[in-house]
Amino acid sequence: xxxxxxxxxxxxxxxxxxxxxxxxxxxxxxxxxxxxxxxxxxxxxxxxxxxxxxxxxxxxxxxxxxxxxxxxxxxxxxxxxxxxxxxxxxxxxxxxxxxxxxxxxxxxxxxxxxxxxxxxxxxxxxxxxxxxxxxxxxxxxxxxxxxxxxxxxxxxxxxxxxxxxxxxxxxxxxxxxxxxxxxxxxxxxxxxxxxxxxxxxxxxxxxxxxxxxxxxxxxxxxxxxxxxxxxxxxxxxxxxxxxxxxxxxxxxxxxxxxxxxxxxxxxxxxxxxxxxxxxxxxxxxxxxxxxxxxxxxxxxxxxxx
Amino acid sequence: xxxxxxxxxxxxxxxxxxxxxxxxxxxxxxxxxxxxxxxxxxxxxxxxxxxxxxxxxxxxxxxxxxxxxxxxxxxxxxxxxxxxxxxxxxxxxxxxxxxxxxxxxxxxxxxxxxxxxxxxxxxxxxxxxxxxxxxxxxxxxxxxxxxxxxxxxxxxxxxxxxxxxxxxxxxxxxxxxxxxxxxxxxxxxxxxxxxxxxxxxxxxxxxxxxxxxxxxxxxxxxxxxxxxxxxxxxxxxxxxxxxxxxxxxxxxxxxxxxxxxxxxxxxxxxxxxxxxxxxxxxxxxxxxxxx
Numbered sequence: 001x002x003x004x005x006x007x008x009x010x011x012x013x014x015x016x017x018x019x020x021x022x023x024x025x026x027x028x029x030x031x032x033x034x035x036x037x038x039x040x041x042x043x044x045x046x047x048x049x050x051x052x053x054x055x056x057x058x059x060x061x062x063x064x065x066x067x068x069x070x071x072x073x074x075x076x077x078x079x080x081x082x083x084x085x086x087x088x089x090x091x092x093x094x095x096x097x098x099x100x101x102x103x104x105x106x107x108x109x110x111x112x113x114x115x116x117x118x119x120x121x122x123x124x125x126x127x128x129x130x131x132x133x134x135x136x137x138x139x140x141x142x143x144x145x146x147x148x149x150x151x152x153x154x155x156x157x158x159x160x161x162x163x164x165x166x167x168x169x170x171x172x173x174x175x176x177x178x179x180x181x182x183x184x185x186x187x188x189x190x191x192x193x194x195x196x197x198x199x200x201x202x203x204x205x206x207x208x209x210x211x212x213x214x215x216x217x218x219x220x221x222x223x224x225x226x227x228x229x230x231x232x233x234x235x236x237x238x239x240x241x242x243x244x245x246x247x248x249x250x251x252x253x254x255x256x257x258x259x260x261x262x263x264x265x266x267x268x269x270x271x272x273x274x275x276x277x278x279x280x281x282x283x284x285x286x287x288x289x290x291x292x293x294x295x296x297x298x299x300x301x302x303x304x305x
Numbered sequence: 306x307x308x309x310x311x312x313x314x315x316x317x318x319x320x321x322x323x324x325x326x327x328x329x330x331x332x333x334x335x336x337x338x339x340x341x342x343x344x345x346x347x348x349x350x351x352x353x354x355x356x357x358x359x360x361x362x363x364x365x366x367x368x369x370x371x372x373x374x375x376x377x378x379x380x381x382x383x384x385x386x387x388x389x390x391x392x393x394x395x396x397x398x399x400x401x402x403x404x405x406x407x408x409x410x411x412x413x414x415x416x417x418x419x420x421x422x423x424x425x426x427x428x429x430x431x432x433x434x435x436x437x438x439x440x441x442x443x444x445x446x447x448x449x450x451x452x453x454x455x456x457x458x459x460x461x462x463x464x465x466x467x468x469x470x471x472x473x474x475x476x477x478x479x480x481x482x483x484x485x486x487x488x489x490x491x492x493x494x495x496x497x498x499x500x501x502x503x504x505x506x507x508x509x510x511x512x513x514x515x516x517x518x519x520x521x522x523x524x525x526x527x528x529x530x531x532x533x534x535x536x537x538x539x540x541x542x543x544x545x546x547x548x549x550x551x552x553x554x555x556x557x558x559x560x561x562x563x564x565x566x567x568x569x570x571x572x573x574x575x576x577x578x579x580x581x582x583x584x585x586x587x588x589x590x591x592x593x594x595x596x
Contacts, residue, residue, distance in 0.1 A: 093553060223443070
């Protein structure tokens with residue numbers, strides 16, 4: 001190459017100019033995206049299955065509460081067996097994100113394990129929640145824990161970090177490991193409302209945050225000193241659920257009102273549901289759908305068996 | 306000639322697009338994070354409490370920054386000596402036998418293990434062992450450090466052994482001819498000559514560790530409100546895990562969302578500084594050799 005040094009400098013100058021130009025371009029493109037009303041936080045997490053189906057547009061994307069997801073997944077599986085033209089994909093991302101996703105039109109149906117908040121209705125006035133089941137929350141410990149029963153106040157004090165040793169509630173002389181859900185979770189919302197608020201308490205700063213019912217269950221199943229709370233539908237033999245004020249967390253006790261925690265589970269549409277959405281929600285509310293609710297350990301809206 | 310020009314333009318566009326992507330991401334993160342940084346200023350970095358849900362919210366990042374640095378620092382403390390020794394074995398002692406190629410391909414394989422798998426193994430295997438051995442939660446800086454060390458190790462081994470192999474054979478022959486033993490040669494001649502490459506491998510490993518998300522998130526035991534750790538058995542939050550935990554729930558345009566972008570800016574700056582440091586060290590080596 002002739003004139004090595006000079007042309008080298010020119011090339012570097014040119015590259016620098018291009019880089020600056022690209023940075024500026026990037027900046028302006030980015031700022032034009034930055035309108036606050038657009039939410040695309042969930043674009044990545046919302047799994048979308050795009051399958052071309054002939055005729056009726058029967059692709060439904062559902063996203064939201066990890067509590068509600070197992071019901072909708074199982075319903076989606078059985079529903080698509082009946083109606084092969086339907087393609088339903090379900091993403092468990094939490095109640096708050098689910099409502100946000102349906103509100104901003106990223107998905108067709110949201111799932112929530114709590115009532116919609118006022119500010120959510122303010123932001124998306126046309127959200128339509130449909131109650132599809134009821135649920136409760138079980139306080140769970142490791143199966144090897146000798147403690148079988150707590151009062152609601154003891155639970156509140158444990159989660160607030162005021163009772164810190166298992167011996168204070170009849171267990172071994174060991175520290176208590178408190179596991180909580182992340183803020184914004186529908187399950188946490190319900191737990192705080194039903195357990196912490198009546199005693200004016202807040203979840204301890206030292207509690208460990210685990211995202212989603214399955215992770216809380218796994219964490220409790222792995223740690224003999226832990227305590228956590230999960231949806232009734234997630235209780236299995238890997239954890240032990242506690243009696244609260246002497247009452248077992250069972251469907252009939254929740255319905256009788258003797259077990260103190262009860263909540264509604266919803267699917268949410270933006271505006272009135274379109275025909276495809278209506279068909280699927282109708283299935284969830286049908287005897288078939290409610291049977292799934294019961295099989296999975298949640299509480300059906302009406303007796304099915 | 307025409308083909309030459311076309312290829313030149315094509316390759317330039319490809320190279321340029323990667324620059325564009327970097328600047329787009331950086332510009333966008335800055336755009337969202339800067340107003341927040343301007344509003345909260347230094348208190349963002351020095352504050353002790355991260356309570357985005359209280360009124361007024363508190364955005365103190367210090368415990369989280371310390372959490373990130375302690376987990377990555379521990380990882381490097383574990384991975385650096387082991388990685389360098391492994392690199393010395395591969396470059397100097399292993400010859401060219403089957404064992405060497407086996408170790409080398411196993412190391413390559415280690416790079417390919419998705420971080421979420423390492424995190425999962427850490428969660429179900431390492432955490433209970435730590436809880437049994439040391440008491441307490443098991444979730445800890447130590448757990449995060451060990452998992453990250455496993456992820457960092459192959460990078461340290463690969464780059465270090467390349468640096469050691471790049472030391473000219475003549476240096477070794479000269480040293481051996483002077484009567485030095487093999488270990489004396491490695492310690493006094495080869496390692497000093499490969500010093501900058503080895504150092505760069507460690508610093509690049511550190512940069513890698515700071516940005517790692519999934520594996521760390523699963524084993525460091527994110528406390529509801531992070532605190533400054535006093536032992537390696539304490540639970541911490543790291544910068545990346547805070548973004549992951551809160552991103553889904555933060556309202557778009559709120560201070561909390563901006564705070565998460567500001568964390569992104571902080572992460573960007575830390576890793577950029579670390580990487581620049583590594584390149585500076587490598588650059589020094591090239592100049593010293595007069596290439």
